[in-house]
Amino acid sequence: MRILQVYIAKAVFSSIFLVLLVLLSLFTFFTFADELNKTGRGNYDAYHAMEFALLTIPRMVYELFPAAALIGTMMGLGMLASHSEITAMRAAGISTQMIIGAILKLGFILMLFVFFLGEVVAPYAETMAQTRKSVAMSKNVARQTETGLWIRDGFDVINIGDIRPGGKLSDVHIFRLNPDYQLEKITTASSARFRLDQQWLLKNVQTTLINDKALLFESMEIVQRESLLNPDIMQAVMVRPLTMPVWSLSYYVDYLLENGIDAQKYQQAFWSKVISPFSTAIMVLLAIPFIFGSTRSMSSGHRILIGVMVGIGFHLFVQIFSYAGLVYRFPAFFAASFPTILFFLLALLLMRRLK
DSSP: OHHHHHHHHHHHHHHHHHHHHHHHHHHHHHHHHHHHTTTTSTTOOHHHHHHHHHHTHHHHHHHHHHHHHHHHHHHHHHHHHHTTHHHHHHHTTOOHHHHHHHHHHHHHHHHHHHHHIIIIIHHHHHHHHHHHHHHHHOSSEEEEETTEEEEEETTEEEEEEEEETTTEEEEEEEEEEOTTSOEEEEEEEEEEEEOTTSOEEEEEEEEEEEOSSOEEEEEEEEEEESOSSOHHHHHHHOOOGGGSOHHHHHHHHHHHHHTTOOOHHHHHHHHHHHHHHHHHHHHHHHHHHHHHTSTTTSOHHHHHHHHHHHHHHHHHHHHHHHHHHHHHTOOHHHHHHHHHHHHHHHHHHHHHHHO
């Protein structure tokens, strides 16, 4: 029995992997082609465009996995059905419930994989992709290290520890050099934000002036500064809400609410991240009735076509309803979960008809 369950899971998983590989190849190529249009800005060339496209693969896997799970499950089970293997299993005394149980176990494992990918791998890779892209496009000398982003701006060397959503910088250090490249001033700020009047607003600022005789210290709550980081580069390195881990989103939502700032976008992104892993398991569940309900009456081409239509339809529906939630101010949980709940109810309805 265990051998059959492993055999079914392998057949389904191999099909999911194949579908995902095809989808990733297409989307990676489109991303690379789009990035080629941006080459020539600063040091950004074809190599950096390819690097960017490859680093965004974890995010694309995270976003495309539910659709790939649906199409792949239908293909895998369809192949078993076309070769009469499912019929042979039933004839040998293997119940439909046991076959479905093996598929759902695989769905649970895939759900855990998607959660790990979305919370650990994708945020790190996406941040690295955006940062390296911005560094290559920058006309200033810039470098990304473990201690943050380092940028050369004239006689200033700027270190930014973290770049948060909304254009906010945290843990900022500015080292001012004199024409002889000797350190003459150190400015630290807990945070900085770019304003619409083309000014940078630094908060909790501490300044140390260095001369031959002494060190002079000065503290200010708020300081305005014209040049810190090109706002165009800021847009490139800013982390999108959906690429942030759940715990970072939770922390940032609390911060926004405490300061009376609209947090709708980030609340919705938080619930989308929570719901997203379940979408993979639901897509696997949704594929089952299409196979067991019409094992012989539907060709493999029809199954693939239906899987593609439903999978892409689900992906588009999630995106459209998410934007509608932001525009019409739907409750964040409702806007993030409604498409997944709707398809889950559809899967349960089809499973009930199957019985």
